[in-house]
Amino acid sequence: MKAIIVTDQAEGTAGMKLTDRPEPTAAMNEVVVQVHASGFTFNELDWPSTWTDRYDADRTPSIPGHELSGVVTALGYGTTGLSIGQRVFGLADWYRDGSLAEYITIEARNLAPLPGDVDFTVGSALVMPGLTAWQGIIDHGRLQSGQSVIVHGAAGVVGSMAVQLAREVGAYVIGTGRASGRQAAHDFGVHEYIDLDNGTLEDVGRVDLVFDVLGGDIAQRSAGVIRPGGSLVTIAGPTDAKPVDGRTVDFIVEANRGQLIELAERVRDGRLKTNIGNIAAFDDAVAAFAPNVRLTGKTIIRIRP
Ligand SMILES: NC(=O)c1ccc[n+]([C@@H]2O[C@H](COP(=O)([O-])OP(=O)(O)OC[C@H]3O[C@@H](n4cnc5c(N)ncnc54)[C@H](OP(=O)(O)O)[C@@H]3O)[C@@H](O)[C@H]2O)c1
Numbered sequence: 001m002k003a004i005i006v007t008d009q010a011e012g013t014a015g016m017k018l019t020d021r022p023e024p025t026a027a028m029n030e031v032v033v034q035v036h037a038s039g040f041t042f043n044e045l046d047w048p049s050t051w052t053d054r055y056d057a058d059r060t061p062s063i064p065g066h067e068l069s070g071v072v073t074a075l076g077y078g079t080t081g082l083s084i085g086q087r088v089f090g091l092a093d094w095y096r097d098g099s100l101a102e103y104i105t106i107e108a109r110n111l112a113p114l115p116g117d118v119d120f121t122v123g124s125a126l127v128m129p130g131l132t133a134w135q136g137i138i139d140h141g142r143l144q145s146g147q148s149v150i151v152h153g154a155a156g157v158v159g160s161m162a163v164q165l166a167r168e169v170g171a172y173v174i175g176t177g178r179a180s181g182r183q184a185a186h187d188f189g190v191h192e193y194i195d196l197d198n199g200t201l202e203d204v205g206r207v208d209l210v211f212d213v214l215g216g217d218i219a220q221r222s223a224g225v226i227r228p229g230g231s232l233v234t235i236a237g238p239t240d241a242k243p244v245d246g247r248t249v250d251f252i253v254e255a256n257r258g259q260l261i262e263l264a265e266r267v268r269d270g271r272l273k274t275n276i277g278n279i280a281a282f283d284d285a286v287a288a289f290a291p292n293v294r295l296t297g298k299t300i301i302r303i304r305p
Helices: 009-015 120-140 157-169 179-188 216-223 257-268 282-289
Strands: 002-005 017-020 030-039 067-075 087-091 103-107 111-113 148-151 172-177 192-195 207-212 226-234 247-250 276-281 298-302
Touching: 002 282, 017 282, 030 120, 067 103, 067 120, 087 120, 087 257, 111 257, 120 157, 120 207, 120 226, 120 257, 120 276, 120 298, 148 157, 157 172, 157 179, 157 207, 172 179, 179 192, 207 216, 216 226, 276 282, 282 298
Parallel strands: 148 172, 148 207, 172 192, 207 226, 226 247, 276 298
Antiparallel strands: 002 017, 030 067, 030 103, 030 298, 067 087, 087 111
C-alpha cells in the first residue's frame, strides 16, 4: 500500500516520504480500515510517540496521522460492534502507525460509525479537535450554563470547536488569539475577543474556566484570571500554572466512541462546524505539510479521491 513515512526527527516535514509499505492486518478486537481522509496535526513530528513505542524503542519508519475516516475492510478475531463495509471515523493510537496510508489497523473501540450524510473529509476533520474540545470543555472543564470561559486560540482548529461547544453549554465565551483571528473567532461564536498582542488578558475580569491551547506565559497569566473554585484546562503540555483556590488539568485527548457520535450528530444538525483549511490529494500531501505560507485551519489529506 501507499503510505507516508518518517524516519528522522531532525529532518522535520522535509523528511516525509510517500512510499510503499506492507498492508496491515487486524489482531483481536481490531479492524482494518481503508482510509478515505486523514488528518495530521502540525506539530506531530515533535511528539515522542511518533518516534518510539511504549517501551521507548525506536519504531521508525513510522506512519504519521492520527485522525481518519474510511471504510472497514477486515475484522480481527472477536471484534464486535463494527462490520465490513461500514463507514467509520476515529482516533488512532499515538504509538502505532497512523492514517497517512491507504490502510490502517486500529482498535475497534477507537472508532465510531460515520453517518452516510457526513462527508469523509468532514468526518476526519472532526476527530481530534472535536474530542479534545469536548473533553476539555465538558469532561475536564465541567463548564455549566451561565458560567464564563476564556478559549485561547479561538480561531484555531481546537479552539474553534471549544468555542462552539461552550456556546452550546450556555456559557459566556471570550476568545483570544492574534488580531488576524478576530473575525473567524466571532464567526465560530465568541461573545468577545482579545487580541493577545495588543489587548490585555487581565482586563476581562474573572472567569470560571480557561481552556488553553497556547501554554507558556499565557497559561501562567491565565491562572490569575480564574475565580475561586474555577479551572485551568490545558492541552499545551505540562505547566505549573495553577489558579489560587482552583485546579489545573493538563490532558491528552482520548478516543471515545460516544463522543464521536455526539459530534457527528451536531455536524448533521448544524450545531457544529469544522475548521478545515486545506484539502490535499495523497500525492500532494508531503508538499501540503511544508507550505511556504502559514495556513490556518485543519489540513486534510484525501487518501482516496
Ligand atoms: N493535548 C492534546 O490532547 C492535544 C490535542 C490536540 C491539539 N493539541 C495541541 O494544541 C495546540 C493547538 O492545536 P491547533 O490544531 O488548535 O492549532 P492552531 O489551529 O494553530 O490553533 C492555534 C491558534 O492560536 C493562535 N496562536 C498561536 N500562537 C499564538 C500566540 N502566541 N498569540 C496569540 N495567538 C496565537 C493561532 O493563530 P495563527 O494561526 O495565526 O498562528 C491559532 O489561531 C497544538 O500545540 C497541538 O499540538 C493537544
